[in-house]
Amino acid sequence: MRPQSLSDIVGHHDVIGEGTLLRQAIEQDNLISLVLWGPPGSGKTTLARLIAGETRAHFAAISAVSSGVADLRAIVREASDRLGMHGQRTVLFIDEIHRFNKAQQDAILPYVEDGTVILIGATTENPSFEVNAPLLSRARVVVLQALTDTDVSAIIDRALVDKARGLGERDLALSDEARELLVNLANGDARFALNTLEFAGAGLADHGTIDTDRILQAAQRRAGSYDKSGEAHYDAISALHKTLRGSDPDAALYWLGRMLERGDDPMYVARRLVRFASEDVGLADPNALTLAMAAQGAIHFLGLPEGSLALAELVVYLALAPKSNAIYRAYDAAATDVATTRNDPVPIHLRNAPTGLMRDLGYGRGYRYAHDFDEGVIGQQNLPANLAGRRYYHPTDRGFERDLALRLQRIRDIYEKTPATGTIEHDEGSQ
Numbered sequence: 328m329r330p331q332s333l334s335d336i337v338g339h340h341d342v343i344g345e346g347t348l349l350r351q352a353i354e355q356d357n358l359i360s361l362v363l364w365g366p367p368g369s370g371k372t373t374l375a376r377l378i379a380g381e382t383r384a385h386f387a388a389i390s391a392v393s394s395g396v397a398d399l400r401a402i403v404r405e406a407s408d409r410l411g412m413h414g415q416r417t418v419l420f421i422d423e424i425h426r427f428n429k430a431q432q433d434a435i436l437p438y439v440e441d442g443t444v445i446l447i448g449a450t451t452e453n454p455s456f457e458v459n460a461p462l463l464s465r466a467r468v469v470v471l472q473a474l475t476d477t478d479v480s481a482i483i484d485r486a487l488v489d490k491a492r493g494l495g496e497r498d499l500a501l502s503d504e505a506r507e508l509l510v511n512l513a514n515g516d517a518r519f520a521l522n523t524l525e526f527a528g529a530g531l532a533d534h535g536t537i538d539t540d541r542i543l544q545a546a547q548r549r550a551g552s553y554d555k556s557g558e559a560h561y562d563a564i565s566a567l568h569k570t571l572r573g574s575d576p577d578a579a580l581y582w583l584g585r586m587l588e589r590g591d592d593p594m595y596v597a598r599r600l601v602r603f604a605s606e607d608v609g610l611a612d613p614n615a616l617t618l619a620m621a622a623q624g625a626i627h628f629l630g631l632p633e634g635s636l637a638l639a640e641l642v643v644y645l646a647l648a649p650k651s652n653a654i655y656r657a658y659d660a661a662a663t664d665v666a667t668t669r670n671d672p673v674p675i676h677l678r679n680a681p682t683g684l685m686r687d688l689g690y691g692r693g694y695r696y697a698h699d700f701d702e703g704v705i706g707q708q709n710l711p712a713n714l715a716g717r718r719y720y721h722p723t724d725r726g727f728e729r730d731l732a733l734r735l736q737r738i739r740d741i742y743e744k745t746p747a748t749g750t751i752e753h754d755e756g757s758q
Contacts (some may be wrong), residue, residue: 328486328521329373333381337485337517338478339370349469356382358416360439360446362424362454362463365471368516371449372422374471379418384445385409386418391426396434396541403438409539410443417444424448425457439465467596473515480510481515486524498534499528508539512546519546561592564599567642572607576646581603583642587635597623602664611651618644649726657720664714671711704738706745 332338333350336343344352352358358378363371372388387402399419406417419435421427438464439446446466450457454468474482486493487501501509501524513520527537527545568580586596597619603618618641625637680691694703701732708715722732728729 328482328489330370331346333377336370336377337470337481338474339374342471343374344464349642353378353381357444358382358384358418360466362448362450362466362468363456363471364450364454364457364468366450366451366473366515368513368518368520369490370469370517371471372420375418375420375447375449378447379420381419384416384418386420387444388420388422390422391424392422392429393496395419396431399431399434403443403587406438406444414441419444419446419449421446423450425450425452425454427458432462436462456704464687473598474517475515476510476637478516479513480506483509483524484707486521491553494525494528495534497528499531500723502536502538505537505539505542509546512542512548527540533564563591564596567596567606568603569597571642571645572650574646574650575756576643579642579646580639583635583638588637589633593626593631593634593638593727594623596638597626600638600645603645606655607650607652608645608648609654609694610731611649611723611728613727615648650724651725651728653720653722653728660719664717669713671713673721674708674711677709702741706742 328463333343333353334709340610341347349361360539363374365371374544375388376386378384387406389398389402402417402419402699406419409415409417411642435444436459438444446462448454448458449465454463458466483501483506487499488495494507505527505563509523510525523542523546524537527541527595531537533675554736563582563586567579568737569584570578583596601616601619601623603616608615622637622641626634628634629637636693638639675689675694676691676695678685678690680685685691693707695707697703697705710717720735722735
């Protein structure tokens with residue numbers, strides 16, 4: 328059921344429709360190398376074949392999964408001979424080009440540069456991360472979105488009536504409920520839809536009707552482009568983190584389910600939630616980190632599917648907890664000072680003095696023992712001299728941090744009122 332011409336293509340009007348730059352380049356036989364980036368079943372291989380056919384170029388296809396540099400060199404030799412003897416160009420189609428390592432991708436580069444081959448690579452992964460920059464700079468990235476439900480439905484209809492390449496000779500019907508289910512399960516994947524339709528019709532008498540039960544048996548699962556080590560994985564965890572930050576428990580539960588049900592490592596998810604508890608909730612609700620560590624222990628102890636409920640409980644708690652990134656900002660500011668300012672010695676009154684020599688040298692002298700003072704607080708200079716007075720932690724007025732802000736202000740008031748002289752010495756070596 329692959330389209331036989333560009334006009335047969337369903338969907339992708341923004342990429343290959345009438346008047347687009349790519350369509351004009353193909354019609355004028357003026358090709359450049361391309362990287363087709365899109366989810367499974369979006370038509371990458373079909374488009375590559377049609378481009379070669381429309382431009383009268385020879386089409387040579389390999390898969391990065393099963394081919395290596397030797398296969399590439401053989402195609403390049405033939406392409407060079409074909410171009411020199413007959414003037415015919417060669418479209419080198421590399422399916423799953425992201426599976427080639429750097430050396431293999433580098434081996435293609437010279438022949439793309441000198442025009443021996445026109446490269447069309449297909450990938451389900453973000454080419455910014457998976458295709459070498461020199462190769463990517465010599466190709467145009469064409470983004471193919473997943474087909475819409477309307478597109479998939481049109482492809483199904485075409486397969487049902489096409490007598491030459493589809494199921495038209497058998498005159499099969501598809502119930503409305505079965506059509507809706509098949510389109511839903513396909514998730515924009517035309518290949519999945521066609522394979523499922525063909526399997527559902529197998530064994531059914533001619534002129535029969537395919538119902539939802541046959542679609543469910545044929546499909547077994549929902550189509551999806553989720554790759555637990557690829558971009559979809561990082562997009563999903565980003566969505567989970569940002570919906571938690573936005574205090575939306577319903578969306579957060581969905582993205583949690585999206586990750587766990589599609590095979591993501593639950594311990595990875597738990598680690599990210601522990602990070603969220605510190606980064607985005609912080610001291611606005613100190614219990615968040617405790618609960619996050621408890622959920623991490625539960626998923627480690629129970630595994631899936633039982634442990635998913637512990638993560639779900641945590642996700643709802645984190646979504647509804649008061650939010651503060653004050654700790655995140657405070658540590659980032661402190662770390663920046665460590666990296667960008669002179670690291671002066673520890674002030675002498677804060678140094679450890681376990682030996683007589685160290686005490687004779689003044690280590691620990693002038694240290695004020697906080698428990699000897701009212702409220703257990705006494706002002707003293709605890710930062711290196713070049714950072715004196717620097718403040719990193721600025722609490723919010725949300726949740727428990729509101730109480731901490733009041734306590735911190737009281738402490739800072741005491742520090743400001745404490746004279747710089749008249750210190751009370753305390754023998755730190757005895758503590």
